[in-house]
Amino acid sequence: MRFHPLRVRAVEPVAEDAVAVTFEVPPGLYEVFRHTPGQHVTLRRTADGAGGTGGAEVRRTYSVCAPAVPPPAAPVLRIGVRLVAGGAFSAYAVKELAAGDTVEVSPPTGRFTLRPRPGRFAAVTGGSGITPVLSMAATLLAERPDARFHLVRCDRTAASAMFLDEAAELKDRHPDRFQLVHLLSREERRTGPPAGRPDAGRLAALLPALLPVADVSGWFLCGPLGLVRAAERALAALGVPATAVHQEIFHVDEPTDGTDARQAAPAHDAPGGTELTAVLGGRRGSWTAGAGETLLETVLRHRPDAPYACRGGVCGTCRARLVSGEVRMDRHFALEPEEVSAGYVLACQSHPVTGAVEVDFDS
Structure with missing residues (x-):
């Protein structure tokens, strides 16, 4: 990296x-x-x-x-x-x-993206989750006069809300194509929606009142785990296909259990001595994994240039394709379900289960 x-x-x-x-x-x-x-x-x-x-x-x-x-x-x-x-x-x-x-x-990376194209798009953000969505909305509206963007942003208070002026300026610049609704969980206002936590039930009732849900080409959910999961459940209840929903978790704000969609099934780790083979930057290497180590920890002992950032299964920087063997992921919030099905893992959260494992960071 x-x-x-x-x-x-x-x-x-x-x-x-x-x-x-x-x-x-x-x-x-x-x-x-x-x-x-x-x-x-x-x-x-x-x-x-x-x-x-x-x-x-x-x-x-x-x-x-x-x-x-x-x-x-x-x-x-x-x-x-x-x-x-x-x-x-x-x-x-x-x-x-x-x-x-x-x-x-480091250079920009990440797959939680919106390339400007015609259509209607919507986002539900919480806290600092407004950051990537602000770039999405501003770029889309500037480049595509045939596109619309709906933003439901959730914050604790107005003082804690990031980029209030930038969002307001975007609304002033594109009044007919940008809809902005601001929910505050801990502060009452004279106008706007009442204060309260934006849970799944509240969002399922609010979204159809704001926009034609069935006409939205893509939904972008970004923020703490609790809000993103609530928005996912609300959209599922409204009949939105999972393929139209994209999410990025900024931090895990509540305990998780085995029923979470981003939580892997439990498995027994392999004992120390697993042979780990990794392809990184066009170079292939094999090393012995220590007991209890994640794939990333093993690779970093020999390749300090291995990509990583948060080490919490949130950012997706250490994403790699599992070529052979089996691993157990503690969590994989940064991966879409189709990526998991295609064999991608997060090296920072993956522990070897079999005696030999191969991953490809270049895939």
């Missing part, structure tokens, strides 16, 4: 606990950092250790919130960062990062 040192152009507050960070992209990297709306980048830094000693490497993924622009225009690389309690990177970005600083950034 390759990183490029990019200079920070600006750090701007976009909520009471969040900032937008804009990077300068040099002309030689224009094509490297062009993004498809919805993609994310991985940021890397080495946290300070105790007593001034070198610390551990920290990686985090953040979605690009800026609209995509075609060549030859310079790509706009802007991300949203929300402060997370105990977050090693978010605390640094929100409290310390400043214009002129340099951060290591």
Whole structure:
């Protein structure tokens, strides 16, 4: 996984606990950092250790919130960062990062995307889940006059809502083609929907009142696990086919059990000594997996360039195709059901079950 040192152009507050960070992209990297709306980048830094000693490497993924622009225009690389309690990177970005600083950034990646095309599209977002969807909506409406976008965004309070001004400007720019509904769970307002948690029942009643559900070509759900699952259940109850629903989990905000659609069936791990073969960057290697190790941990001991970021089964950066053998995934929120059926796994969550396993990171 390759990183490029990019200079920070600006750090701007976009909520009471969040900032937008804009990077300068040099002309030689224009094509490297062009993004498809919805993609994310991985940021890397080495946290300070105790007593001034070198610390551990920290990686985090953040979605690009800026609209995509075609060549030859310079790509706009802007991300949203929300402060997370105990977050090693978010605390640094929100409290310390400043214009002129340099951060290591990977090229955009990710499959939670919307390429501009005709039609009607809709999204349900929660908290910082607005970030990739803002890029989707802005790009779609700018490039396709024959497209519409409906956004239901959910936040705790108005002060905690990221990119309020940007969403309002988008509504002003495209009043007939962009619908914006804002739900607050912990704050009552004089106008708009009443406060309350946007559970499946509430969403199933609200969505048909806002838009023609059957006419929507694609649904994009982004935010905490609880909200995304609630929106999935609501859409299923409304008859929306699963193939029209795309989701990206930003964090897991509640316990999960074996009935979760993204949770793998339990299995017994293989004892230590499994032979793991991996194809990465066109190179093939085989190593012995240690007892209890994930596939990613084994590969990283020999290939530090292996792709990863969150290590929590959320970002999908370590996605690989299982060529042979069997693995157990603790969780796989970042994979669509069809990807799991096609044999893709998340290396950070996969433990070998058989004595030999082969994966391909290049597939």
